[in-house]
Amino acid sequence: MGKPEAISAIPAVDSHALISRLRAVLPSPSLLALPEETKPYECDGLSAFREVPLAVALPEDEAQVAAVLKVCHEMRVPVVARGAGTGLSGGALPNPLGVTLGLSKMKRILHIDPLARTARVQPGVRNLAISEAAAPLGLYYAPDPSSQIACSIGGNIAENSGGVHCLKYGLTVHNILKLRVVTIDGEILELGGEGLDAAGYDLMALMTGSEGLLGVVTEITVKLLPKPQLARVVLAAFDSLEKAGNAVANIIGAGIIPAGLEMMDKLATRAVEQFVHAGYPLDAEAILLCESDGTPEEVAAEIERMEAVMRASGATQIRLSKDEAERLRFWSGRKAAFPAVGRLMPDYYCMDGTIPKRKLAEVLKGIAQLSEEFGLGCPNVFHAGDGNLHPLIMFDANVPGQAEHAAKFGSRILKLCIEAGGTITGEHGVGVEKIGEMCDQFTPDALETFHSVKAAFDTHGLLNPGKAVPTLHRCAEYGQMHVARGKEAFPDLPRF
């Protein structure tokens, strides 16, 4: 876990002048500047980091967004865009010298086109609200991050959010068609289009997952898919992590792309079972949840194949959801894994590395060793189908030093992921949390390229400064202790 980068490059602004200029462009309930008003915005889902912004702007429409950005651009004030504040990497952590731009008032579903299967929405619309609105038409929006009842589509764009079903249906970047974006100088751009691709460079790919560093999204056109008629889930238990890992490889090797393929280890299974009573086998070293969806014919045929592969891979127990209620019960445990772990210890720290699936057993062994070394428990849940791990490091922040200890443990896990050929973040973003580990994953040249891209959008570096991409200066400080990909990081840079 890193610390937010020093924001020394941007000088402090006369906050009275800033607020009076913002007042001129926003209706009064849309500008919060009193400490008791701005305090609720001090953190996002990563509450270990807190900062209070100079002001919070809550525009009601795109014109107000553009006006706020123009003021901030002219006065050289940092801007941190914020959706629902559910992010787990501190991407929406306020800048103490800046404005937090909350998009929560822009929450209208503007249009649903049932025949073209698209929805045009504002950024503050909740992810699940899109699927709810499309449900009467037999359609839904596929990406389903676990926070989908609360998280906003604008935030999903910023983080390129995934979810349990993204192995089969893709990430946010695969499910959006068009964006309206306001740049830092207040210009409005339309990117993408209502067709499947757009002219010129793929700016949609660049914007998606850019963590609020390139522009502010004010309108999104998403793709809607026909709702599968049926879904059923196979629950399989294994007496070793290796066997469960092999079962995952065998399913995919057999040419099956499950709608969801999730794994939980013994610690996680036990934590969850006490909490939700999903009926999980408690003696298993690992359980797999493997979902099939589609027409009844498709599901029947696929389930049969899934069960055969599980059996051949050494499953000690296989259960098939017999109805929708049981399917939801099987999933309830997986979905409640975080709060269930939260019941066992006062605090937990959720990691988000992704690795090639064949390295699963090796990396899990490494995590278990680290768990012993650090003396902190670490149940594991993961999106096994796409190798995205969520180790949950348990600690007690009231014990002095334990939060820092947990952060160090987390950093070591991320290093294991990089060494295994993976990445430090599969779906939660870098934010402030993993800014240090970015120096391990990328070379200074690659980071410099990111900074050039950023400058093409935002010359003065005002949009969400200090997040997502570390400065080389920061990496030099961080790099004293780390060795990136077998080479010493930044040998040419002076050490501070």
Place this chain on the structure above:
Amino acid sequence: MIEQFRDTIRAATSAGRPLRIRGGGTKDFYGVSLHGDILDTRGHRGIVDYEPSELVMTVRSGTPLAEVESALAEGGQMLAFEPPRLGAGSTIGGVVASGFSGPRRAATGSARDYVLGVRVLDSAGRDLSFGGQVMKNVAGYDLSRFVAGSFGTLALVTEVSLKVLPKPEVETTLAFAMDESAAIEALNRWAGQPLPLSAAFHVDGKLAVRLSGAGAAVSAAKTRMGGEVMADDAAFWTAVRDQTHPFFAEPATLWRLSIRSTAPVLGLGLQAIEWNGSLRWVAATLPAERVHAAAQAAGGHATLYRGGDRSAGIQKLAPGVLALHQRLKQALDPAGVFGPGRMHPAF
């Protein structure tokens, strides 16, 4: 090879001479103009890593597409976006650089959707890696998908990791006699239902729809949709995919319009429809402004794909978006060595 490429790029950068990155040259017909000394990627070939259960292949950019596809076929897998094979020499680097996708695109996604990571040399000759070999990766800006479709104007792609998918168990094709308007309506209606559609092609009053998936699902859909089962459909879809179908053979000028799938018949001339209505090919010599305006009115854009007068550009970008393209080109290729003018006269 990387060293050799690096020397070539550095020499070009210091001499201020543009480079034209080229694989098999099967897409030389495309673009505004071709400038520069050819940098041939074909010496840099070979599959670096392929493990079917990972659903990922990592391959050097000069590798022939045919070699990639035959390795995948051995693993029972495929490039799900069905890149058009516009000639025997097509390389995987060219596939990624063009970003072209084939008939399965509306069902499974585009070339860039399947890009997981790239290794590139930039115009300073720096060896950079973005993305990786894993399905989910949100560390840093998504430059790997961004370079897909950039026609060698931003960097030299030396290696690419692609997500691959299992081949469908069964494929069958249904043929219908329908005019354009009815076909657009039917395709959109079907696409809103849970049917295993994987391709559509309409021309000349005939609509062909391909179904792919589990045997049971395909036969259930067949019963539900009606139509005539097409014999020898694999050859038909190969012709559509590789643009050897008679529709593509004749026209001197070919426009490609990517628009709202439900947009009514455009009335611009001889037309073929793909991607459930969202891709319209128009084979006619027309004033560019008229085609761009029609595409824009239908929520999308037009490309002068082949032939015609391309000197003023093949696509139209809004002024703010064009300016951003120029800044990005400048940011990633400050020396301006990579394929200037290939995509647009202004960058």
